[in-house]
Amino acid sequence: MNxxxxxxxxxxxxxxxxxxxxxxxxxxVCIINADSRQLYKDFPIISAQPDTEEKALCxxxxxxxxxTKEASSAGDWLEKxxxxxxxxxxxxxxxxxxxxTGFYFRALFDGIVKIPxxxxxxxxxxxxxxxxxxxxALYAELQKTDREYAEKIHFNDKQRIAxxxxxxxxxxxxFSEWHKETPKxxxxxxxxxxxxxPLSELSPFLYKRTALMLENGAMEEAKTALEHCxxxxxxxxxxxxxxxxxxxxxxxxxxxxxxTLWNKNTRAYAKRQWTWFRAxxxxxxxxxxxxxxxxxxDFLNA
Numbered sequence: 001m002n003x004x005x006x007x008x009x010x011x012x013x014x015x016x017x018x019x020x021x022x023x024x025x026x027x028x029v030c031i032i033n034a035d036s037r038q039l040y041k042d043f044p045i046i047s048a049q050p051d052t053e054e055k056a057l058c059x060x061x062x063x064x065x066x067x068t069k070e071a072s073s074a075g076d077w078l079e080k081x082x083x084x085x086x087x088x089x090x091x092x093x094x095x096x097x098x099x100x101t102g103f104y105f106r107a108l109f110d111g112i113v114k115i116p117x118x119x120x121x122x123x124x125x126x127x128x129x130x131x132x133x134x135x136x137a138l139y140a141e142l143q144k145t146d147r148e149y150a151e152k153i154h155f156n157d158k159q160r161i162a163x164x165x166x167x168x169x170x171x172x173x174x175f176s177e178w179h180k181e182t183p184k185x186x187x188x189x190x191x192x193x194x195x196x197x198p199l200s201e202l203s204p205f206l207y208k209r210t211a212l213m214l215e216n217g218a219m220e221e222a223k224t225a226l227e228h229c230x231x232x233x234x235x236x237x238x239x240x241x242x243x244x245x246x247x248x249x250x251x252x253x254x255x256x257x258x259x260t261l262w263n264k265n266t267r268a269y270a271k272r273q274w275t276w277f278r279a280x281x282x283x284x285x286x287x288x289x290x291x292x293x294x295x296x297x298d299f300l301n302a
Contacts (some may be wrong), residue, residue: 007195021092
């Protein structure tokens with residue numbers, strides 16, 4: 001059975017550094033993005049994508065290929081990720097999936113349920129509703145109909161909010177209930193490495209990272225993205241940091257309000273990720289300063 005390594009955990013926990021340690025140790029790795037925010041090409045700084053120097057250490061796939069206006073589902077990512085894993089194995093490389101989108105990992109390794117097609121009128125209704133009322137109002141509605149799923153996503157994630165609401169409206173079944181029906185996928189021999197810290201320890205690092213992103217050009221990046229895609233309801237703008245900067249540039253917030261909201265929303269997102277990943281007993285956990293390489297070598301040599 002072909003082996004796959006996963007490096008997962010909350011945002012800002014040091015997943016990229018752990019994955020690159022394998023390349024620096026001489027392992028023939030191919031890093032495959034498993035973070036929904038890092039799919040977007042206009043936001044490499046804000047979404048913390050590997051930089052040019054880091055990408056030069058080994059092949060990096062599925063980073064920054066989507067336009068801001070383009071939507072992407074877990075199913076879309078799943079198809080591309082499976083293809084990249086197959087190509088990596090064919091080249092004699094070790095596929096290493098790195099990211100913080102828990103549902104991507106679940107879809108790939110535990111299967112993804114086939115939800116019936118949603119009637120166009122229902123789909124259109126919720127797209128129009130979220131544009132008219134805003135994501136917070138629809139998120140509040142989702143909290144009433146499917147609190148379990150609502151707690152796993154951000155209140156500004158228009159695409160996922162609308163999707164969950166339309167599925168419930170069309171099928172009468174909660175999105176979270178559909179997810180529980182997924183069949184197990186046994187295609188791969190998987191090592192799951194979790195990188196993380198309790199939120200009380202991680203939070204100061206997250207705040208410093210926000211400041212560092214601003215120093216490294218996050219504001220200029222958002223300004224350029226706004227020129228490319230002025231519609232801030234577009235899927236790419238839903239990432240944390242993106243929408244806060246857009247609101248500042250559009251005069252809706254002061255810079256201090258922008259930074260406060262960015263930090264608050266990042267912390268809340270990290271909390272949801274920590275809860276999601278810690279619920280999976282298959283994950284082997286390491287703190288950011290710990291070295292996961294010995295466990296990885298044991299897995300590869302087994």
